[in-house]
Amino acid sequence: MTDKLILPKKKGLNRRTVLKTMGMAGSAMAAPGFVRYAQAASSSPIKIGFQVHRTGIGAAYGHWYERVTTAAAALINEQGGIGGRPIEIVAEDDGTDPGRGAQVVEKFATQYQVDVAFGTLFSHVVMGSAPRAGELKLPYYVVSEGYHVASGKLNRYTFQPGITDVKSQVISLAPWISKNLGKKVTMIYPDFAFGYDHRDYFSAAIKGQGGEVVQLIPIPPTESSFTRYFPQIPAGTEVIYHVMVGPAVLTFVKELGEYFGSQHPALFGFIDSLEAVDFKSPGLEFLDGSYLWEAYPRFAGASPKPHDTFYRQKVGVDAYGASTSDPADISTFSHMFGCWETLYVIKAAMEAAGYQGAADKGKLIEATEAMTKLAEGNEHPQGEKLFNGKIHQSFGHQNITRIKSGVADVVYRTSIEEGLYEPEADYTKMAL
Amino acid sequence: MKGDGARIALLHGAVLALLFLAQFVAGDYVQLSLTRIMVLAIYAMGYNLLYGYTGLLSLGHAMFFATGLYVAAIGTTRIGLGVPEVFLLAIAIGALVSLAIGGLALRASGVAFMIVTLMFSQAAFLTILYFGEYTRGDEGIVIADSIRRFGFLGMTVDLASATLRYNLALALLAIAMGVCLAIVRSPLGHVLIAIRENESRATMLGYDVTRYKLFAVVVSGTLSATAGAAYALMFAYAGSTLASIQYSIHPLLWTLLGGAATVLGPLAGTAVMYAVVDIASGFTTANLLAVGVVLILLVLFFRKGLLGTVRQRWLPWLP
Amino acid sequence: MSFFPHLLLAVLEGAVAAATLALTALGLSLVFGVMRVVNVAHGEFYMLGAMVAWWLSQLVPAHPLLGFLLALIGAPLAVGAVAFATERLVLRRIGYDPEATIVATIGLMFLIQQLALSVFGADAKPVNAPFTYRIVFPWFGYSGYKLFVVAASAVLLLCVWWVMSRTRFGLIMRVTQFDRETATAFGIPVGRVYSAVFVAGAAIVAIAAVLLVPIQQAHYLMGLDPLLMSFIVVIIGGLGSLKGSVIAALAIGLLGGIVSVFFSPTFAAIIATLLVAFILVIRPQGFFGAPAR
Structure with a gap:
């Protein structure tokens, strides 16, 4: 089953509101044919195309993106849908492939005729799909954390309101790293675009803090064994900054442990390496005592906020970030909240725009761009965010956690200001 | 043989005419899909020329496709060339x-040829990653709409227009089909087939086999590069995934499915495979399963592919 | 780090890479050599072996050694059964036609990948090594299990060599490889030999997976890389030459380790791939294959 029709509970649809809307529409459009149309428009579901990585390299993430999306959609419908209309998630696999991704966007726009598309994670799929969305004038809300949206490379119809981009993430972390771990940093990162964003923005940010990157070690994405790269780590290194993606990351950490033993520089890693991986997995003992960036800490901590508990309960995740139905199934906790929050952004923007149907897409774009502040709460459990309408990008708090006996506890939470940078683009000047 | 000319022209003309008429009756989605299928079918036709007719199985055609893709993307976004110039440049570089x-x-030859092409293609893929500063590696390059709108012979061409794109793709497909038909039906094509059937006999008959094979590689690679350039310009994106091994296997599958050594086979194969993936991912999460099963059924029951079977059973004159 | 320790590390890594290559290529070399068909699903047999090893190891959490031994028996049996079904239901029916086999096994590749994804999920699955021992050099530490893998692959290679050159079954296989028609004329049941070889190739790669999964992880997309690499090893070594495959694995493994010491990794990978291409351009029959026809 691909197409999930999530209908609201009966009480969700307020009959009086519907009648009132109908009455207004009826008086506006006197012709009888229009009345029937208006009725259909006001009660028919709002369709949200969900581009999901069910197969291909992104499947581990896609599985959880889908779970969160389903939970959020059900909740929104329980709460009365969007503007009184239920939402329907139309999910389709893109194989984590930019070619297929572009086709899926075309299919959303023309065959399923969805109102908006959303949910793409991997940057190359976003890049391959966004031009199609822009051309077909389909509002496209990605949950990718890439810098592509904020860089100005994409278009008026592409947004990233639910998750902070990588440039902001690394900028916000540099002060804490240089103050607490050391100033001489060796970076180990994947030798492609995602890694370059880390390399470029972190190098600049750490320099601004009086530190320096002493060695860059890019690793080709085809690599499955890493020990041979470790001799390149200079002796004076104080901090090893590692960000790896893909299924080989466990090997990476394990081999780092075998190589260094107990004497090693401080370690600062990105949770991207370990999403969906249990910190207690064999070989990860080496990470004990090391630091991680997490957008949304997997471990709820001693005194979780009520909306954190609410979110976990709705998604079906326990206090340790594992599925409540299968404790071995670890979530992609620091990314998947983006789907939840993005759906609420879509809801807020649609309601602000008075969205009725395809004709209001321009209004929806403008309403999204007009957003500035997203308040922490059940709708934004990861925390408060600032939204910059010019670059279509959200900025939130980041967390630094420390792993201790397989659990990572927060040691520092950045302010939003620490992650702000000078915008390089202005999408609002582009034609609708 | 002589009498075949007319019906061959009629059949292929009819296919093109049907594709032309399709845009007036088909829905938006079918039109968008057909555009993509036609561009990819050019790639498959190029592949078929080498594999189907000459009998050389390459596992590295993604490098030719990527050549067109990246010449177009880098030429327009980095160097500032116009779309028509860059398209011609991509074809020329593809040929080189x-x-x-x-x-x-x-x-x-044989399996060693497969590996050599695979290795060259892998090296090309890694080169794209290595020059990440210019190619943005896996993330790739988006070609802005402003570049895709340009003046040409006094007209304004906007590649964002779905109708225009459809007809451009159709025109390119018609040219590719014409090239393939011309080659296949010429004495040259007969030599290529002779090489496939029995290379040593072709050599004995005095043909410079290597030169004929080289000719096939160049035409095949150039068509692939043309398709790549068209893909980048029409769909506004180039990325390293499109240069990976999967994209070398695709044209092989499309060709085999549609029927190797038939001019229309690659088009049919591309369309059918596209439909299988598209329909399967509409109702099951296990769309790879559908592709796998189709391929196995294909070799069990339609070894010669769709049009190969048609030729064998009903239309022996099919080129 | 100074030159000697650097070199030591490069050699160790090269040895492990060579063992990995030899192990994964062995089964393909056998199938390719005797049956002259390319089994594209070879990598998926490897993946299946690793998945079964993971599944068995988490059934017996008591000690990793127990799971390891269980997997050494279970994985080749399970993967061999899949290979047997493939051979009977598909390959035999298409008469081992080389091209049709490629398409059919590509189909099988997708099929197995999707089934693995649906059954085991998309996450990478770590498997504990049967023992953990860290060898401490003055400059760095190294996994003792990796060196065990090198030794184990040598033993496995010797076993296969012994079967091929010293047993009656090996003789039958060599005759079949040499000339299918003559073999049939001498009353060798070629069909049964093919079945046996195909199953043996799959079982061997499953054993390789059991040995290697503790230093990698089981993941449903892990098959492509070993497939490509074994393919290269088999061709460079020379079609049907087991000795050639082993030497090629050694050469490529060590080469990869050493080149990456001198160049940036992606650049090193480009050079290594181009080297393989040029070796074949200069010597298309590989190092130990007979010149073409």
């Missing part, structure tokens, strides 16, 4: 690259 690769790879 396939000439160079062909010259080297043809020293090997």
Whole structure:
């Protein structure tokens, strides 16, 4: 089953509101044919195309993106849908492939005729799909954390309101790293675009803090064994900054442990390496005592906020970030909240725009761009965010956690200001 | 043989005419899909020329496709060339690259040829990643709409227009089909087939086999590069995934499915495979399963592919 | 780090890479050599072996050694059964036609990948090594299990060599490889030999997976890389030459380790791939294959 029709509970649809809307529409459009149309428009579901990585390299993430999306959609419908209309998630696999991704966007726009598309994670799929969305004038809300949206490379119809981009993430972390771990940093990162964003923005940010990157070690994405790269780590290194993606990351950490033993520089890693991986997995003992960036800490901590508990309960995740139905199934906790929050952004923007149907897409774009502040709460459990309408990008708090006996506890939470940078683009000047 | 000419022209003309008429009756989605299928079918036709007719199985055609893709993307976004210039440039560079690769790879044959092409293609893929500063590696390049709108012979061409794109793709497909038909039906094509059937006999008959093979590689690679350039310009994106091994396997599958050594086979194969993936991912999460099953059923029951079977059973004159 | 320790590390890594290559290529070399068909699903047999090893190891959490031994028996049996079904239901029916086999096994590749994804999920699955021992050099530490893998692959290679050159079954296989028609004329049941070889190739790669999964992880997309690499090893070594495959694995493994010491990794990978291409351009029959026809 691909197409999930999530209908609201009966009480969700307020009959009086519907009648009132109908009455207004009826008086506006006197012709009888229009009345029937208006009725259909006001009660028919709002369709949200969900581009999901069910197969291909992104499947581990896609599985959880889908779970969160389903939970959020059900909740929104329980709460009365969007503007009184239920939402329907139309999910389709893109194989984590930019070619297929572009086709899926075309299919959303023309065959399923969805109102908006959303949910793409991997940057190359976003890049391959966004031009199609822009051309077909389909509002496209990605949950990718890439810098592509904020860089100005994409278009008026592409947004990233639910998750902070990588440039902001690394900028916000540099002060804490240089103050607490050391100033001489060796970076180990994947030798492609995602890694370059880390390399470029972190190098600049750490320099601004009086530190320096002493060695860059890019690793080709085809690599499955890493020990041979470790001799390149200079002796004076104080901090090893590692960000790896893909299924080989466990090997990476394990081999780092075998190589260094107990004497090693401080370690600062990105949770991207370990999403969906249990910190207690064999070989990860080496990470004990090391630091991680997490957008949304997997471990709820001693005194979780009520909306954190609410979110976990709705998604079906326990206090340790594992599925409540299968404790071995670890979530992609620091990314998947983006789907939840993005759906609420879509809801807020649609309601602000008075969205009725395809004709209001321009209004929806403008309403999204007009957003500035997203308040922490059940709708934004990861925390408060600032939204910059010019670059279509959200900025939130980041967390630094420390792993201790397989659990990572927060040691520092950045302010939003620490992650702000000078915008390089202005999408609002582009034609609708 | 003589009488075949008319019905061959009629059949292929009819297919093109049907594709032309399709845009007036088909829905938006079918039109968008057909555009993509036609561009990819050019790639498959190029592949078929080498594999189907000449009998050389390459596992590295993604490098030719990527040549067109990246010449178009980098030429327009980095160097500032116009779309028509960059398209011609991509074709020219595609020809040069396939000439160079062909010259080297043809020293090997059989499985060794497969591996050599695979290795060159892998090296090309890694090169794209290595020059990440310019190519943005896996993330790739988006070609802005402003570049895709340009003046040409006094007209304003906007590649964002779905109708225009459809007809451009159709025109390119018609040209590719014409090239393939012309080659296949010429004495040259007969030599290629003779090489496939029995290379040593072709050599004995006095043909310079290597030169004929090189010719096939160059035409095949150039068509692939043309398709790549068209893909980048029409769909506004180039990325390293499209240069990976999967994209070398695709044209092989499309060709085999549609029928190797038939001019229309690659088009049919591309369309059917596209439909299988598209329909399967509409109702099951296990769309790879559908592709796998289709391929196995294909070899069990339609070994010669769709049009190969048609030719065998009903239309022996099919080129 | 100074030159000697650097070199030591490069050699160790090269040895492990060579063992990995030899192990994964062995089964393909056998199938390719005797049956002259390319089994594209070879990598998926490897993946299946690793998945079964993971599944068995988490059934017996008591000690990793127990799971390891269980997997050494279970994985080749399970993967061999899949290979047997493939051979009977598909390959035999298409008469081992080389091209049709490629398409059919590509189909099988997708099929197995999707089934693995649906059954085991998309996450990478770590498997504990049967023992953990860290060898401490003055400059760095190294996994003792990795060196065990090198030794184990040598033993496995010797076993296969012994079967091929010293047993009656090996003789039958060599005759079949040499000339299918003559073999049939001498009353060798070629069909049964093919079945046996195909199953043996799959079982061997499953054993390789059991040995290697503790230093990698089981993941449903892990098959492509070993497939490509074994393919290269088999061709460079020379079609049907087991000795050639082993030497090629050694050469490529060590080469990869050493080149990456001198160049940036992606650049090193480009050079290594181009080297393989040029070796074949210069010597298309590989190092130990007979010149073409």
